[in-house]
Every structure is written in C-alpha cells, then in structure tokens.
Amino acid sequence: MVTLAEPRLLQQSDGPPWDIDAYMRQGGYEAWRKCVKELTRDDIVAELKKSGLRGRGGAGFPTGIKWEKVLNHRVKEHYFVCNAGEHEPGTFKDRYLLKHAPHQLLEGCLIAAYTAQAKASFVYVNHEYQEERENLRKALEQARAKGFLGKNILGSGFDLEIELFEGQGSYVAGEETAMLESMQGRPAMPRQKPPFYPTDFGLYGKPTLVNNVETLCNIPRILRNGAAWFTQVGTEKCPGTMLFSLSGAVNKPGVYEMPMGTPLRRLIEDFGGGVPGGRKVKAAFPGGPAFSMVTADQLDLPMDFDSLKKAGTGLGSAGVIVVDDATCMVAQTLKFSDFFKNESCGQCPPCRMGTLNMATLLAKIERGEGAQKDLDALLQLCGFVKGTGYCTLVTGAAVLVQSSLRLFRQEFDDHIALKRCPSRPATAGVGAGA
Ligand SMILES: Cc1cc2nc3c(=O)[nH]c(=O)nc-3n(C[C@H](O)[C@H](O)[C@H](O)COP(=O)(O)O)c2cc1C
Known part of the structure; x- marks a missing residue:
C-alpha cells in the first residue's frame, strides 16, 4: 500500500499520471513557463537558495548552491542528469514519484537543464522500473507535443531535449560519479573526490548538474508558490517535507510524506500502524542500512538531516526500516x-x-x-x-x-x-x- 499522508510535494492530478492536460489543469508547467518567460537564471537560483531546499538523494547538499556552481562555472559546456538509480534496500520513494508524478519530475528536469544551460540532459532510470520508465516516456512525448521540449522552447532560443538512460542496476551505480562513468560506457565505479565532483568534472569531464528525483519534484512547486511557501513547514535548516519509504516490521509499509523534523514515532505508529502481531519496536534504521540504528527509546528523534546527524546517525534518502523484538x-x-x-x-x-x-x-x-x-x-x-x-x-x-x-x-x-x-x-x- 502506498499513500501520502499530507500531500504537499505531490501536485494533485485528476487524470492518469502521464496525461499532460490533467497536470496542466492543476497548474502544471506554470513554473516552467515562468522560468522561460519572466525569470532570469540568476532569479531561479536565488529563489532556490532562499527556499533552503536540500538534496533528497542522501547527502542533503543545498540545491541552490549546487545549481549556482554549475551555472557560473568558467567552463561553459554543461550537462544535466536526474538520478533515478534508487537501489538501496528499503528505499522506493523515487519509484513512487516516477510512477505517479512523471510530469512534475519532467518539469523539474526542464527547469534544472535550462538553468544549468545544459548541452544535453538525461534521466538515469533504475532498469527494474519498467512501468515507471514507460510513464515517464509517455509524459515526455506529451510535453514534446506541447512544445515544452525541442528546438527554441517557448520562443526562448534555447534547445532542450531529455533522454532516458537505462541504469546499470547496481547500488554503487547510483553514486553520482559512478553513474556518470557508466553513462560513458565505462564500469560503474566511483571517482575519487576531491577533485572529481560532478559540478566541476562530470559527464565528458564537463560541469554537470546531478539531482535526485525527489529534489527535482520539489522545484516546480517552489518556483510556482515561492520560497516562503516552501519554508512554512520543516525545520529552519531543513525546510519542506520529505518522502519516507517505510518498510520492515510495520502494519502499513509504504511511502509517506512528512514535514522535515517530524518524530520517527509518528511515522511508525500513526502512518505505519505500529508493529504487527502485538510485537514491539526493537530498532529502526532511520536512513537505511548505511547509517546507525536507533533503539525503541529514541523514537521521538526528529527526522531531518541535522537532528539525526547530531544523534549519531543520518537521514540518507529516508528509507526507514523497522525491526521488531522477535528479530535476531x-x-x-x-x-x-x-x-x-x-x-x-x-x-x-x-x-x-x-x-x-x-x-x-x-x-x-x-x-x-x-x-x-x-x-x-x-x-x-x-x-x-x-x-x-x-x-x-x-x-x-x-x-x-x-x-x-x-x-x-x-x-x-x-x-x-x-x-x-x-x-x-x-x-x-x-x-x-x-
Ligand atoms: C553508494 C551510493 C549510492 C547512491 N545512490 C543514489 C541513488 O540511487 N539516487 C540518488 O539520487 N542518489 C544516490 N546517491 C547520492 C548521489 O551520489 C548524489 O549525492 C545525489 O544524486 C545528488 O542529488 P541531490 O543533491 O538532489 O540529493 C548515492 C550515493 C552513494 C554513495
């Protein structure tokens, strides 16, 4: 079962996910139009910086700062890649967005590629996500038919295409430098950092903007509603909401949206319906298996990048795995x-x-x-x-x-x-x- 408890990130739509008219009836592609017609690239970056949006792919890096680095890079040939590799155990929120919100993701990708002045743009999709990929492909077709992609988009003089790239199907291939290596036909192996950060040395050795699916889905909503709207929820340093993939020993596993800083207990007990069979929580991985576990007495921990780091663990890409007291x-x-x-x-x-x-x-x-x-x-x-x-x-x-x-x-x-x-x-x- 997959539900969104307090939908704020997801643009509601009254049609199938790939139906562009249904998306546009709810204000879809307004942010895209505004970016091309009314705002400068510096305006877009400034609004993102004001929003305090941090990357949802695991590291929590400030998105506006990353965009600014690529936009202002002294090397002028740039690329853009949306990272939809998602291969960590217990993480499936990007899959949800790809399937249910392909136009919202696409709108975020268009804005990112346009702002970064990308010469070529890609969505790197987990190869197991066939249905999701198909939804995205249909959405792309419809957006192209409306003139949102292609030559001289919306009369801006800017040409923009977005290609789907089938991922390698390994966990490490989701790491951004390994992903870029594999996209160039080489083994999906990470590069040494520093110096090889994608913002300086990415695809074909050129500055490359890499963002996670959920990060990009936040962009149209922020630019349409304003940074102040975005910061209404969440914490001061981690504004907005986050999609939590909840799995393991819970009655209702699924994808749940909560404001950053919401206690873990609310996710497990209120949204997840608690632990099955009258058992108790023994431990939970708040940020997937690569971050420290927390125990039952820590369920009131606020779920955001900074609070979890302070508690000696991390949020990662918010793949929460619950372990019950019968588990070895x-x-x-x-x-x-x-x-x-x-x-x-x-x-x-x-x-x-x-x-x-x-x-x-x-x-x-x-x-x-x-x-x-x-x-x-x-x-x-x-x-x-x-x-x-x-x-x-x-x-x-x-x-x-x-x-x-x-x-x-x-x-x-x-x-x-x-x-x-x-x-x-x-x-x-x-x-x-x-
Ligand atoms: C082993 C490993 C796997 C990763 N897998 C993914 C992934 O599947 N999707 C993703 O967006 N980021 C993944 N990341 C993080 C990316 O390297 C990168 O930080 C992220 O895509 C940047 O986007 P953001 O700034 O929007 O979060 C992974 C990192 C590591 C170390």
Missing part, C-alpha cells in the same frame, strides 16, 4: 552486510576485502561457530576501513556493524557462548549443552 540482530546485521559485500564494486581494496571479511565473520558468528576473537577482529576491521573508499559504501558497511555491536552486543556474545542463535531451539549435536 546478528542475522539482521548479516543480511545487510551481505548486501554491502555483494554490491561493492571492488575498485577500492579496503572495500572489496573489508566488506567480504565483515560478512564472513558475521556469518560465522551467526552459525554459532564464532569466538570472542572474531568480534574483536570485526571491530578492528570496521575501524580500519571506515572512510577509505572512493564512495561511502564501505563506511556504511562498517557503521552498520559498529552500531549493531554497540547496541546489541549481548546477542553477539550469546551466539558465541551458546554456539547457536539463542532464538533457535538447541538440537542434539548443534551446540546442545554448550
């Missing part, structure tokens, strides 16, 4: 550790070896074959690999293990002492009587 945390940690191991692109040795060794040690402990020295080795490994990769994958993998050991150490110790998972019954010959 060693098995849960192993599941995500396996994901990081499988998704490491293998370019950076500490990531390639580190994620493999972490998952191997965790599997050994989970099977009941571990010893205390394996826990020591795990912790040492985490400290060693953190911050070493060209992207943050290996850091996320280490943070996962560290947070699990910090919060649920007893469960790891019990697996070692009993030589089995305590939640599984002892059987003769498998740790019985240990």
Whole structure:
C-alpha cells in the first residue's frame, strides 16, 4: 500500500499520471513557463537558495548552491542528469514519484537543464522500473507535443531535449560519479573526490548538474508558490517535507510524506500502524542500512538531516526500516552486510576485502561457530576501513556493524557462548549443552 499522508510535494492530478492536460489543469508547467518567460537564471537560483531546499538523494547538499556552481562555472559546456538509480534496500520513494508524478519530475528536469544551460540532459532510470520508465516516456512525448521540449522552447532560443538512460542496476551505480562513468560506457565505479565532483568534472569531464528525483519534484512547486511557501513547514535548516519509504516490521509499509523534523514515532505508529502481531519496536534504521540504528527509546528523534546527524546517525534518502523484538540482530546485521559485500564494486581494496571479511565473520558468528576473537577482529576491521573508499559504501558497511555491536552486543556474545542463535531451539549435536 502506498499513500501520502499530507500531500504537499505531490501536485494533485485528476487524470492518469502521464496525461499532460490533467497536470496542466492543476497548474502544471506554470513554473516552467515562468522560468522561460519572466525569470532570469540568476532569479531561479536565488529563489532556490532562499527556499533552503536540500538534496533528497542522501547527502542533503543545498540545491541552490549546487545549481549556482554549475551555472557560473568558467567552463561553459554543461550537462544535466536526474538520478533515478534508487537501489538501496528499503528505499522506493523515487519509484513512487516516477510512477505517479512523471510530469512534475519532467518539469523539474526542464527547469534544472535550462538553468544549468545544459548541452544535453538525461534521466538515469533504475532498469527494474519498467512501468515507471514507460510513464515517464509517455509524459515526455506529451510535453514534446506541447512544445515544452525541442528546438527554441517557448520562443526562448534555447534547445532542450531529455533522454532516458537505462541504469546499470547496481547500488554503487547510483553514486553520482559512478553513474556518470557508466553513462560513458565505462564500469560503474566511483571517482575519487576531491577533485572529481560532478559540478566541476562530470559527464565528458564537463560541469554537470546531478539531482535526485525527489529534489527535482520539489522545484516546480517552489518556483510556482515561492520560497516562503516552501519554508512554512520543516525545520529552519531543513525546510519542506520529505518522502519516507517505510518498510520492515510495520502494519502499513509504504511511502509517506512528512514535514522535515517530524518524530520517527509518528511515522511508525500513526502512518505505519505500529508493529504487527502485538510485537514491539526493537530498532529502526532511520536512513537505511548505511547509517546507525536507533533503539525503541529514541523514537521521538526528529527526522531531518541535522537532528539525526547530531544523534549519531543520518537521514540518507529516508528509507526507514523497522525491526521488531522477535528479530535476531546478528542475522539482521548479516543480511545487510551481505548486501554491502555483494554490491561493492571492488575498485577500492579496503572495500572489496573489508566488506567480504565483515560478512564472513558475521556469518560465522551467526552459525554459532564464532569466538570472542572474531568480534574483536570485526571491530578492528570496521575501524580500519571506515572512510577509505572512493564512495561511502564501505563506511556504511562498517557503521552498520559498529552500531549493531554497540547496541546489541549481548546477542553477539550469546551466539558465541551458546554456539547457536539463542532464538533457535538447541538440537542434539548443534551446540546442545554448550
Ligand atoms: C553508494 C551510493 C549510492 C547512491 N545512490 C543514489 C541513488 O540511487 N539516487 C540518488 O539520487 N542518489 C544516490 N546517491 C547520492 C548521489 O551520489 C548524489 O549525492 C545525489 O544524486 C545528488 O542529488 P541531490 O543533491 O538532489 O540529493 C548515492 C550515493 C552513494 C554513495
């Protein structure tokens, strides 16, 4: 089930998602027209900076500042890419927007490409999102028929086309520099940063504006309603709303929109309908598996980039995963550790070896074959690999293990002492009587 509890981001429409007339009846493409006819590119950037919009792809970087960097770059050949790679476990909010709001995304892309004076523009779409891609393709066709794309759009003298690019289908391929590499026919492997930030050195080595789907869907609404409207909700430093992908041990998983800074409890209990089967929350990943977990006594934490960072975790792209009190945390940690191991692109040795060794040690402990020295080795490994990769994958993998050991150490110790998972019954010959 997918619902939006307090729709503010999503432009309501009374027709199928790709129907441009239905979108325009609700004010769709007014912001686009205003950008081309009334505003200068500097005006657009100034309004975005005033709105305080921060990127929704994970890092929370201020969008207006990023746009300004590309617009004013001394190199004048620019590109624009919308990042719709979305491959993290428990994150599916961009999929929702692609499917239900293709015109709103397209309008955001048009404004971004126009403002950045992009020579070519792309939407990089997760290859599994076939239906979503089809909606976007139909929306593109209809926008072209209205003259919003193509040569000399709206008489501005500016030519603009947007191409769909089928993504590589790996987690790392969503990292912006890996995505740009793969778009040039090379392996989807991240570049070293600094110096290779896309705003300076992007597609074909030229300044490139990369934004997330949700970030771009916010743009038409901000420019149509004004920055002051946008900042009415959320926190001072994190204005607006965020789409939360809620999954795991909840009665009603789905995509929910909440103002930035809303407590996690509201998402889990009010929108998610609480934990099934009368069980309780044991832990939650507020920003997906790459950020520290929080425990049941932290459910009043405000959900925004700064508050979660202050609490020692992060919002990421707001993929919230709830874990109930019947779950073995060693098995849960192993599941995500396996994901990081499988998704490491293998370019950076500490990531390639580190994620493999972490998952191997965790599997050994989970099977009941571990010893205390394996826990020591795990912790040492985490400290060693953190911050070493060209992207943050290996850091996320280490943070996962560290947070699990910090919060649920007893469960790891019990697996070692009993030589089995305590939640599984002892059987003769498998740790019985240990
Ligand atoms: C391993 C990894 C995977 C990522 N995957 C995505 C993704 O699927 N979609 C996305 O928008 N950003 C993803 N990012 C973040 C992007 O690198 C980039 O920060 C973002 O697209 C910028 O857009 P924004 O400023 O609008 O947030 C990922 C980052 C990392 C380290």
